[in-house]
Amino acid sequence: MSIYLSIVIPAYNEAPVLDQFLPSLYCALAELPDQQEIVIVDDGSRDNLREVFQAHLAACPAHIALRLVQLSRNFGKEAALSAGLANTQGRIVAMMDADGQHPISVLQEMLALNQQGIDMVVGVQANRSHESWLARSLKRGFYHFMQDTHRYEIKPNAGDFRLMSRKVVDALLALPERQRFMKGLYAWVGFKPCMFRLRRMSVRMARASAKPRIVLTRP
Numbered sequence: 001m002s003i004y005l006s007i008v009i010p011a012y013n014e015a016p017v018l019d020q021f022l023p024s025l026y027c028a029l030a031e032l033p034d035q036q037e038i039v040i041v042d043d044g045s046r047d048n049l050r051e052v053f054q055a056h057l058a059a060c061p062a063h064i065a066l067r068l069v070q071l072s073r074n075f076g077k078e079a080a081l082s083a084g085l086a087n088t089q090g091r092i093v094a095m096m097d098a099d100g101q102h103p104i105s106v107l108q109e110m111l112a113l114n115q116q117g118i119d120m121v122v123g124v125q126a127n128r129s130h131e132s133w134l135a136r137s138l139k140r141g142f143y144h145f146m147q148d149t150h151r152y153e154i155k156p157n158a159g160d161f162r163l164m165s166r167k168v169v170d171a172l173l174a175l176p177e178r179q180r181f182m183k184g185l186y187a188w189v190g191f192k193p194c195m196f197r198l199r200r201m202s203v204r205m206a207r208a209s210a211k212p213r214i215v216l217t218r219p
C-alpha cells in the first residue's frame with residue numbers, strides 16, 4: 001500500500017478534543033491522492049482516549065489508516081513525537097497537535113511547497129501578542145542561547161507543526177539521542193527549512209483532565 005501522507009498526533013488526555021478534531025482532518029485528507037494514515041500517539045493518557053480511538057476506527061474513511069501508538073506512561077511530547085515518527089510509512093509526514101491549535105486549513109498549502117521540492121515546511125507562529133512579555137522574553141532568551149549559528153539555527157517561533165519528506169524523517173530517526181529535544185534535532189539534520197507563516201494559532205480546545213499549571217499567556 002502506498003501511503004502519501006502520514007499525520008502524527010501526540011495526545012495526552014485529549015479524548016474529547018481529538019473526537020472533534022479528527023472529523024475535520026478526515027475532510028481535509030479526502031482531497032489527497034493514494035492512502036493516508038493518522039498515527040495517534042497516546043502519551044500515557046488517563047482519560048478515555050483509547051475508547052475514542054476505537055469509535056473512530058469503525059467510522060474512519062477507507063482511504064485513511066487510523067493507528068494508535070500506545071505509550072506505557074506519560075513521557076512528554078518530544079518522546080511521543082519520536083514514537084509517532086517511528087511508526088509512519090508515508091512519503092510525506094506531518095505533525096499536528098491534538099488540541100486543534102494547528103490549522104488543518106493550511107495543510108494543502110504546506111503540501112504544495114513540499115511538491116516544489118522543499119523537504120521541511122515549518123509552521124511559524126508569527127504573532128505572539130497573546131503571550132505575556134515575560135513568556136516572550138524567556139523564549140527569546142532560550143533560543144538565543146541555544147544557537148550555533150555557524151552550523152545550524154534553531155528557528156524561534158517555529159514549533160512542531162511541520163511537514164517533512166521521508167528522507168528528513170529517516171534522518172531524524174537515525175539520530176541516537178534518547179532524551180530528544182525535537183526543535184534542536186530538526187535543525188541538526190540540516191535540511192533547509194521553509195518558514196510557513198501562520199496566521200494566529202487557534203486557542204487550544206479544553207483538555208479533559210489537565211493538571212493546573214502556570215500559564216504564561218495573557219488572559
Ligand code: UDP
Nearest residue numbers: 010011012014043076077080097098099204
Ligand atoms: N502532549 C503530549 N504529552 C505531554 C504533553 C502534551 O503528547 O506530556 C501533546 C498534547 O496532547 C498536544 C501537544 O502535545 O497534542 C501539545 O501540547 P500542549 O497543547 O499542552 O502544548 P502547547 O500548545 O502549549 O505547546
Ligand code: MG
Nearest residue numbers: 097099101204
Ligand atoms: Mg496546545
